[in-house]
Amino acid sequence: MGTERTPEKVVRWAMVIDLRRCIGCHSCSVACKLENRVPLGVFRTWVKIVEKGTYPGLRRFHVPMNCNNCQRPVCVEVCPVKATYQRPDGIVLVDPHRCIGCQYCKAACPYEVRYKDPLRHIISKCFWCHHRLDAGLEPACVEACPTGARMFGDRADPQSAVSRVLATEATQVLHPEHGTGPQVYYLGLDETAVATSRIGEAL
Amino acid sequence: MSPTLLYTVPHHASFGVPIALYIFFTGLSAGSFLLSTLSYGFGMDRYRALSLPGIVTAFVMLAVAPIFLLVHVGQPLRVWHLFFFLNPRSPITWGSFLLLLYPVLCLLYGYATVQGDVRAARGLGLAGIPLAISVHAYTGFILSFCACRPLWHTALMPVLFLVSAVASGTALMILLSAALECTRARRIALGVETKRTIDSLAVILAWVLVVDIVLTACEVLTGLAAGGHKAEAVRLLLDGPFRLAFLGGEMVLGKFVPLAVLAVPRFRTAGAVLAASALVVAGILLMRLDIVVAGEYIPLL
Numbered sequence: 001m002g003t004e005r006t007p008e009k010v011v012r013w014a015m016v017i018d019l020r021r022c023i024g025c026h027s028c029s030v031a032c033k034l035e036n037r038v039p040l041g042v043f044r045t046w047v048k049i050v051e052k053g054t055y056p057g058l059r060r061f062h063v064p065m066n067c068n069n070c071q072r073p074v075c076v077e078v079c080p081v082k083a084t085y086q087r088p089d090g091i092v093l094v095d096p097h098r099c100i101g102c103q104y105c106k107a108a109c110p111y112e113v114r115y116k117d118p119l120r121h122i123i124s125k126c127f128w129c130h131h132r133l134d135a136g137l138e139p140a141c142v143e144a145c146p147t148g149a150r151m152f153g154d155r156a157d158p159q160s161a162v163s164r165v166l167a168t169e170a171t172q173v174l175h176p177e178h179g180t181g182p183q184v185y186y187l188g189l190d191e192t193a194v195a196t197s198r199i200g201e202a203l
Numbered sequence: 204m205s206p207t208l209l210y211t212v213p214h215h216a217s218f219g220v221p222i223a224l225y226i227f228f229t230g231l232s233a234g235s236f237l238l239s240t241l242s243y244g245f246g247m248d249r250y251r252a253l254s255l256p257g258i259v260t261a262f263v264m265l266a267v268a269p270i271f272l273l274v275h276v277g278q279p280l281r282v283w284h285l286f287f288f289l290n291p292r293s294p295i296t297w298g299s300f301l302l303l304l305y306p307v308l309c310l311l312y313g314y315a316t317v318q319g320d321v322r323a324a325r326g327l328g329l330a331g332i333p334l335a336i337s338v339h340a341y342t343g344f345i346l347s348f349c350a351c352r353p354l355w356h357t358a359l360m361p362v363l364f365l366v367s368a369v370a371s372g373t374a375l376m377i378l379l380s381a382a383l384e385c386t387r388a389r390r391i392a393l394g395v396e397t398k399r400t401i402d403s404l405a406v407i408l409a410w411v412l413v414v415d416i417v418l419t420a421c422e423v424l425t426g427l428a429a430g431g432h433k434a435e436a437v438r439l440l441l442d443g444p445f446r447l448a449f450l451g452g453e454m455v456l457g458k459f460v461p462l463a464v465l466a467v468p469r470f471r472t473a474g475a476v477l478a479a480s481a482l483v484v485a486g487i488l489l490m491r492l493d494i495v496v497a498g499e500y501i502p503l504l
Binding site: 043048049050051081082083098099102109111116117120122123197 | 206207208209210211212214215217218275276277278279281282284285288289290292293294295296299345348349350351352499501502503504
């Protein structure tokens with residue numbers, strides 16, 4: 001998968017989620033919870049499920065969500081204390097000792113992937129398991145996915161699996177209209193599945 | 204068959220009642236400060252009686268306001284980070300320095316007013332006007348910088364906030380003038396001087412309400428014409444769960460009824476003007492709550 005890093009190489013991490021493979025098993029959510037000790041009631045990744053049609057003409061759409069680690073992150077822009085910052089490899093981090101918990105980043109994030117840690121009273125989110133990446137491993141959600149729907153790799157390396165998919169397949173991102181340059185790419189993303197955001201909502 | 208959302212995780216609002224109250228109190232502060240400078244700053248002597256109560260109110264309201272911020276932030280002991288690790292692109296950073304400078308200026312200006320030092324009061328008062336405007340307008344920028352929240356993301360937000368700040372501040376000064384007069388005279392009656400001050404404040408308040416209504420109408424109509432998420436957000440206020448609070452409370456009781464009282468000479472008795480002012484203050488409080496809470500009501504994903 002090409003997650004090994006050599007110091008002199010430029011690395012830009014990206015995630016590709018093949019929704020045609022996702023079976024909605026929530027293994028990624030569970031693996032993430034365990035790996036990152038995510039507290040009760042909040043999530044770094046989850047699988048949104050939207051159902052279209054009526055039986056027998058019916059299908060469920062699963063959309064796994066996590067931080068897009070955007071190229072141009074709004075959260076970094078608005079954070080008043082620079083607690084949220086971007087690493088050279090693209091991962092957007094929150095300094096847990098610097099964050100004052102004002103939640104401005106959470107209000108400004110178009111993907112609502114940030115949460116207020118109920119135990120530490122600061123903001124947290126998915127960091128693409130940077131501790132695992134730095135150790136040469138893949139993020140926990142990618143490793144746990146039983147169908148291989150989640151793909152992770154270096155966009156700067158044209159030979160990586162992620163780069164090849166991005167170069168040859170039709171991919172989609174969430175809310176491209178905000179110009180944030182999200183780095184989680186989807187294959188087979190359904191527009192209505194993204195737009196349906198409320199229980200009982202009629203589109 | 205419309206699509207059905209079967210599962211997603213709940214999202215908790217980032218800003219809530221404490222932030223709305225913070226905006227409400229800084230608004231009262233900025234509004235009272237601007238009125239307080241009319242006499243010393245601009246030489247309008249008929250507002251001389253407002254100078255001291257105005258600046259005291261401005262200072263007290265601004266002392267109260269940050270308490271709500273401390274309630275809101277998760278790590279209140281780390282607020283010193285705001286001054287040491289500052290990000291100049293964040294409106295919160297602008298605000299942390301404004302919240303430091305503005306009270307200092309309020310104190311100096313208040314001292315000059317008490318001393319009767321007209322020249323110092325004039326200079327400090329005029330210098331305070333941009334500060335008072337900024338200390339309130341920046342809260343509008345905090346919301347309008349959230350590009351993903353259609354109800355907040357409008358260039359009108361800082362202007363709208365400023366106008367409603369002046370409205371609530373003027374209404375508060377009307378109530379305060381009457382209360383001070385009654386306490387001083389120890390009876391429920393207003394002297395000629397106070398009546399005259401309240402009358403001229405009522406004219407200011409009526410015009411500010413007109414501007415407020417026009418700006419709100421601009422925002423609502425443009426929002427509806429935009430369609431999509433923006434129209435959906437505006438419709439929360441017009442026929443959604445915020446309908447009663449926005450149309451009934453904020454607009455009718457908080458703006459149209461007081462405007463009718465202030466604008467029609469037949470209704471403009473002293474008691475009615477005081478009641479209208481109380482309605483305006485309550486209406487602006489409701490406006491802060493409506494905007495802050497409704498802004499995060501619709502999930503983005």
